Amino acid sequence: MSDDTYERGRERFLEVHDEKALATVEGLGDLGRAIVEFAYGDVYSRHGLTLRDREIAAVAALVATGRSSQIPQHLRASLKAGLTPDELREIILQTATIAGFPPAMNAMSTLKTVLAGRGEDR
Amino acid sequence: MSDDTYERGRERFLEVHDEKALATVEGLGDLGRAIVEFAYGDVYSRHGLTLRDREIAAVAALVATGRSSQIPQHLRASLKAGLTPDELREIILQTATIAGFPPAMNAMSTLKTVLAGRGEDR
Amino acid sequence: MSDDTYERGRERFLEVHDEKALATVEGLGDLGRAIVEFAYGDVYSRHGLTLRDREIAAVAALVATGRSSQIPQHLRASLKAGLTPDELREIILQTATIAGFPPAMNAMSTLKTVLAGRGEDR
Amino acid sequence: MSDDTYERGRERFLEVHDEKALATVEGLGDLGRAIVEFAYGDVYSRHGLTLRDREIAAVAALVATGRSSQIPQHLRASLKAGLTPDELREIILQTATIAGFPPAMNAMSTLKTVLAGRGEDR
């Protein structure tokens, strides 16, 4: 892929997440590069779905597959994209019907921690 | 749970899906009753998230966990809730970054079949 | 492993399942041999848990992980081990709370088919 | 759902688990309410399967799907429901044949920790 894709991905990544998250991803070598280029320079840069909608899908998919390491990052990205804490609670509850209560319980605890870290309990 | 919850769930289910899907679910005995009451009379009847947003979450969670039997039903529900075929394609592509290409490939094929069944190729 | 383990596994397999299922497994070469020896000659031949309890665990684990190809076999084994159709319905409903409704819906449909194949609707 | 369902769920939850676990679940907001009402006021309050049998299914499903956060709670519930440490070891070993050794290894370590916390090594 071209340098352009990487640059576009880097900018998009910073809009969705933040500098600290980017540093983590860029610390993963060629996997980090692939994430920046493909996930952010390509998929997340596409038109046709708002960032808010993309984050609904990302949170639901991460909760359903139990990928606990990436959930805090995408809960923060969801809040940045305009989803409210209450909407995130609904998404997690909705996911419980599809993937069971255990992953939803974990995600709800994580959301509490994320919100507390922002000094915002609801 | 009360008969009221079941009635509310039944109505909500019909708004989200259709009579044929309800007949299938009601053919599952007490599991079907639990789905109507809890998933539709409770979760899907809650305020705080639009039906369109719920379906984004449902499709992403079903694709990510590879639950192929329920994907066609929720792709149809998504279209009924106002998601366009192009938005569904974006949701599936987005899910590929989180759960890999194989479940996204299957979901994209299923979407083609669902759209063809509606006489609508895009 | 020794021939004794294989022989014990073969006998145990036939108690749990039947000749037809054994033929399928034995058609899988060394994987089939490993299943007969390890899963049936070792694990399923152990004392300390009744066959009925083992089948509760097997059905719950298969439903939760969505392993649809093996579910019919273990539903039949469960009935043979003394679980009633109503108990199997409860196990499937219970699993829905842990792994979500979609895999439980599939398992409940499969149970209906298995029972119909035995000319026994409940 | 009605207040009755919640009350029944709360009582059932305390029979299965304990006050501390209930406090955690009730700290999860509407998801906690849904768990108390649907999982405990409805599913776990149903007749037709003993609590001991329900816990066999719960442990097998949690181990198979690798839901490590909920495994300690249900191992304790299993012991409370009358399953012995040796029976739990058999259930975990049985699950290894269906979901592989890695999740079984984690569950067996967790069981050791749970038993040690009870001052009971076997």
Place this chain on the structure above:
Amino acid sequence: MSDDTYERGRERFLEVHDEKALATVEGLGDLGRAIVEFAYGDVYSRHGLTLRDREIAAVAALVATGRSSQIPQHLRASLKAGLTPDELREIILQTATIAGFPPAMNAMSTLKTVLAGRGEDR
């Protein structure tokens, strides 16, 4: 991404799989394009791992996650990359220890079908 990446991906895809598989992927719209560009024009085109080694990883990952739709394609790609039927049997058996017997049973049946389709029973 650039046209170059797509062209390189297309060529690499044809080396790994065949024309028929490419037509299927290209029929998936932008998801198909992403697969050709990212998975084949980028990842599969990288040096540092032989195609044979990549296919060992691909088959093990697909079997472990139970992605049955993509297993036949990668079993055929594995044979094309120089893995023998016996080596594929070992990989599937090895995966059984990590992900359980059920997905390995399905994969072993699929391998039999793939080999039979090539008029090659071993």
Place this chain on the structure above:
Amino acid sequence: MSDDTYERGRERFLEVHDEKALATVEGLGDLGRAIVEFAYGDVYSRHGLTLRDREIAAVAALVATGRSSQIPQHLRASLKAGLTPDELREIILQTATIAGFPPAMNAMSTLKTVLAGRGEDR
């Protein structure tokens, strides 16, 4: 199974992993015995696939299913079996196309930790 299988498994386990890992597995009671006998005395002792190839499959399957507790052990075993850090990076990147970026991100971080523990950053 016979004592011979256990002895062979124990020796093979020590070739693949080390004394410390064996102590952990042997601390798991009959599950540990089953792992030593079946996974190492049987599967890992088979001819027809090199240890290096087995570890490619093991790492890919563990990453794809997100079994984080066992990944460090098999990354170390992979290095011992002759896979280079760069080859392991390729295997993890390859797995991202099949199981998504999140489990690959976790595995890549784990690899960094494993390599740092060996005083070897690349």
